[in-house]
Amino acid sequence: MSEEVLTWMSEVHDEFGEISGDEFCELWTTRTFSMARSAFEVIQKSVFDETGKRVVGEEFCYVNYFRDPEFGPVGVVRFKSAEVSTPDWVEVLGVVAEGVQEFVMDYYVTVWPACSRHSFGLHVDYFDETAVWKCNGGPEGGHVVRALDPSADRSVVRSSTIDRPPV
Ligand SMILES: [Zn+2]
Structure with missing residues (x-):
């Protein structure tokens, strides 16, 4: 689990004290969804x-949010075939990018994004967090x-992941 998620969990504990598993899952899911x-x-x-x-459009339901039937109240967010259920900004961003990339390919038949130096389409990876x-x-x-x-500026991104209104 990433530092960011652990920090958030300790903030939740500070703010709410002991809460039930269901309540915690609700907060977890809400945060994932917001991210x-x-x-x-x-x-x-x-x-x-x-x-x-x-x-945009009905063709791309970008957030398909549901409660996992096996694991209960932890919601999973799906984007095309990519899905995420952890409120980790880097992971959420990566998963959303993969879902959007898949949509652009399916719907517009366009390779996005592509390398300007090579002819390859790019793929999501993780580097230095x-x-x-x-x-x-x-x-x-x-x-x-x-x-x-x-x-x-990564620090701006990280600190503004949840409360930032849509631009
Ligand atoms: Zn390249």
């Missing part, structure tokens, strides 16, 4: 800025192209 919406805003803006295409777009091209066997979140 997913923020992540979607970041990624869909990136798609629009780079391709002029919008990730940041979700990044990576290309498999080049002599080194691949290179990181950029962070998924275009705002360079």
